Amino acid sequence: MRRTIISFIVISSQDPQDQPQAAVAELPPPTQGQSPPVLIDPRALTSCRHRVHLDAAHPAAVASVPEDVGVQQRREAARAHREAMRQRLMDADGLRWVVVDPAAPARERAAATLAACADGADRIWGAVLPLEFDTGRRGRAELLVRDAERGGYFPVIVVNHKVTDPGSGAVTSGLDAWEPAVDETRKVRAQLRDQFRLAQLYRMLERRGHASPAMLGGAIGYGGECILVHDLAAVMDQYDERFADRIAVARGELATVPSQIGECRSCPWWDACKAELTQARDVSLVASGSRADVLRAAGVDTIDALAAWDGPAPEDWQGNGFADSVVIARAWLAGVPLARRHETVTVQRADVEVDVDMESYQEHGAYLWGTLLTEGGVTEPYRPFVTWDPLPTRDEARSFAEFWNWLTGTLEATLAQGKTFAAYCYSRAAEDKWLLDSATRFAGMPGIPTVKQVRTFIDGPHWVDIYQAVGEQFVCPNGKGLKKIAPVAGFNWRDAEAGGEASMSWYREAVGYDGQPNLDQRERLFVYNEDDVRATKVLREWMTERAEAEIPLASEL
Structure with a gap:
């Protein structure tokens, strides 16, 4: 293992004598009697304008809203990813590191960051920049990288989403040394939120005289294999315009009104906004x-x-x-939930039908493949293929191989008997992703198909996406999600809390990420997965048997 030369400057509230007071250059806080200053972080730049206004106008109301379970899980996953990357990055040889104490008050962390910049540290982890009460900016970077050629620092963020895709043309740098170069194996995955966050950090560094004149920033994404290098000059005008708009909204200088967008699904203000929109x-x-x-x-x-x-x-x-x-x-x-596009509703059916639904945990893997086989009007018991070893685990290969060989074995046996076969899922993107990903990650292990074999199956006539069939047959006023459409066909989930976000929490408990494994949560996941495959079955049968009589034609509305 390489020996790394690391210099730690850890500033904490327990050691005030270590604080480099001379480096502190805080902008003055507001004077007594004034309203609290409005500060926004980069998240507001890609958020709903009306939400920015409401959050700023009613901070106490926002603070009292319990954090969504899914948000908690994503936050914890992001924290774990950042910590893993910190350990990996600090394995670099010969660099002088500053690690700012995350437990210290924000003002002391900002002082430590400025002191490290002034001292010329090579890398600063956990950087916090001083609040800008006049401009309204606040921001922090997982990492500041010193520009050894020109001076100043590049802001680098660590995020728990993908920042590149296979391809070419992205500019990347290795993790151990800042050496941007065109990467012939990766292309940029557009993430405006990352670029705006880096742009805000750059403006804050620039104000303190610590920004590299190169106007570059970096993002380390899920997988942590490289640093994606962004040319911030290309986005700075757009950032400045967006920031000016959002800070004016937050300060009440620009009026906003509600309007439904995708973000509304997870917004604490949605009930109030929906009522206002419905009335109008x-x-x-x-x-x-x-x-x-x-x-x-x-x-x-x-x-x-x-x-x-x-x-x-x-x-x-x-x-x-x-x-x-x-x-x-x-x-x-x-007041109708669906409208037929055509006189006749059609959906692919077969002599032997298998419904499939997969459960995954973040980007760590697919732990459960649930199936339901129906032949001649008789449905066999629900059959799951599962691993309860906490993901990531090599045992995932075993459960996936068992699922794949059972599915393709059933297909081959059915065709050998001269019968027709179809396997169904609802919205195939997730299943396709994990079929291909599993074949790639576990290539060569017992029972694992090749990527070509998987591709042949998912591109063939026996893999049917009921989500696609619903879109082809109906106009859907309330959306095409399974939990929106299946109740129209008469299906309801046994667990009132069933859903993708909730299942993530159940899984953590089921495998014991945070303690002892909870067997009750394993059973809950089986019930949830079984209901998903049964919902798909009920939906296609309803489309065949009753939809024409129950759903009006779009042309008749």
Whole structure:
């Protein structure tokens, strides 16, 4: 193992005598009697403008909202990833490190960061920059990397999502030395939130005289194999414009109104916003996001106006789907959950049918493949293929191989008998990802198919996505998620808390990440997974047998 030369400067509230007072250059806080200053971090730059206003206007209300379980899990996963990367990065040879104490008060961490910059440390971990009460900026970087050629520092963030994809053209650097170069094996995965965060950190470093003139920043993503290098000059104008808008919103200088976007699903203010939008019959309830903006620009502010539209799509409408938006508006007014596109509802059926649903945990692997086999009107008991060894684990290869060989063995035996076969999932992207990923990660192990074999199956006629079939047959005013559509067919989940976010928490308990394994949570996951495969079965049978009689035609609304 290489010996690393590391210099620690740890500033904490327990050791005030160690604080380098001369390096402190805090901007003055507001004077007595003034309202608290408004500060925003980079998350606000890609957040809903109305949410930024509400969060700033009612901070106590936001603070009292319990944190969502899924958010807690993502936060914990991000923390674990950052810690793993810290340990990995500090294995670099010959670098002088400063590690700022994460338990110290923010003011002391900011002082430690500035002192380390002034001292010319090679790497600063846990950097916190002084609050800017006048501009409204606040920010922190997992890592500051010294620009050995020009002076100053590059901000580097550690994030728990992918920042590159296979391809070419990205500029990357190795972890041990800052050496940006074009990477012929990776392409950039667009992450505007990362670029804005780096841009804000750059502006804060720039103000203190510690920014590299090269205007570069870096992001270490999930997997932690390299640093993706961003040219911040390319995004700085957009950042400055966005920051000016959001800080004005947060300070109450610009008015905002609610409008439904994707973020609303996880927003604590959504119930209040939805009530306001419903009362106004706002068009964003049926055409959310940028489509609502296009419609408003065309004079369509309400669902009623969209439902009455007669003619081609507005000039600025992006892509297809305008006709569906009109139908969705009419369905909303009529109070119907679905509308048929065609006189006849069709869905692929077979002599032998297998429903499949997979459960994964973050990016660590797929621990459960649940199946349900039906032949001749008779459904066999639910059959799971599972590993309860905490992910990541090599035992995942064993459970995946058992699933794959049972599925393809059933397919081959069915075709050998001259019968038809179909395996069904709902929204195949996740299943396809883990089928291919498992074949790649466990290549050569017993029972593991090749990537080519997996690709042949998922691209073939026997792998059927019911989500795609629903989209082809129906206009869906409330969305096409399984938990939105299956109840229309009469199916309900046994567990009222069933859902992807909740299952992540159940899994942690089931395998004992935070203590002893909880066998009750394992059973809960089996029930949840079984209900998902049964919901898919009920849905396709309903499409075949009853949907035509129960769902109105879109043309009749």
